[in-house]
Amino acid sequence: MSKLIDYIISLTNLYGIVYKDKVVEIYNMQNEEEISEIGNVDIDELNKNFVYNHGDYFVHESIIESEDFDDQLRQKKNKPYYIPEKKELLKYRDELYFEKNKQYQDLFNYVKKNLFNGDSFKADNLCDDIQLICEMGFDAQEIFDLFNLRNVSFKDEKQVNEVMQLNFITQIIGFKTITIK
Numbered sequence: 001m002s003k004l005i006d007y008i009i010s011l012t013n014l015y016g017i018v019y020k021d022k023v024v025e026i027y028n029m030q031n032e033e034e035i036s037e038i039g040n041v042d043i044d045e046l047n048k049n050f051v052y053n054h055g056d057y058f059v060h061e062s063i064i065e066s067e068d069f070d071d072q073l074r075q076k077k078n079k080p081y082y083i084p085e086k087k088e089l090l091k092y093r094d095e096l097y098f099e100k101n102k103q104y105q106d107l108f109n110y111v112k113k114n115l116f117n118g119d120s121f122k123a124d125n126l127c128d129d130i131q132l133i134c135e136m137g138f139d140a141q142e143i144f145d146l147f148n149l150r151n152v153s154f155k156d157e158k159q160v161n162e163v164m165q166l167n168f169i170t171q172i173i174g175f176k177t178i179t180i181k
Helices: 003-015 020-030 043-048 061-065 069-076 086-091 102-114 120-135 140-149 157-165 167-173
Strands: 017-019 051-054 057-060
Touching: 003 017, 003 020, 003 043, 003 051, 003 057, 003 086, 017 020, 017 069, 020 057, 020 086, 043 051, 051 061, 057 061, 061 069, 102 120, 102 157, 120 140
Parallel strands: none
Antiparallel strands: 017 057, 051 057
16 A cells, blocks of 8 residues: 555544645655655545545545535634644554543543542543544533443532543533533
8 A cells, every 4th residue: 555545544534624735745744755746546445444535635434424524624724734743643544543642641530530430441431432522523511421321420510620621621622511410
């Protein structure tokens, strides 16, 4: 498989939608041998990895199936691209990969210590699910529904606020007033 295919799949998994010229730009930033355009790529290989050619873009299958292309494109307009270093970027070839950044670690450590009595497995599973919900653009209520589904009981409103104040959640979805069921 070509290095270019790896970039297309990785960038599509990272962004959901990626402009073909952006693929070329990032590829050229991170590799000595430059390319001037995408050219002919193995469309079957892309499709096997849930990546589809859509005009001037590569698009993840989930966006195509949800018929959300135009809305997703509007949301991305004029926003800067997060471009990880090459080694980190190519980890996104695995569509389930995400970077466990400081905010994720803060949430994980809090949940492990305060909600799961030190159980790393339960904490990691919950945090992974929260990350996925945030990535999909859902709101804070869905996160609290997840807590309810996992039978997480908060001691009091202070603890609810502590969880919501964690940077991982607030940076992704913004702080909202939540009514706990």
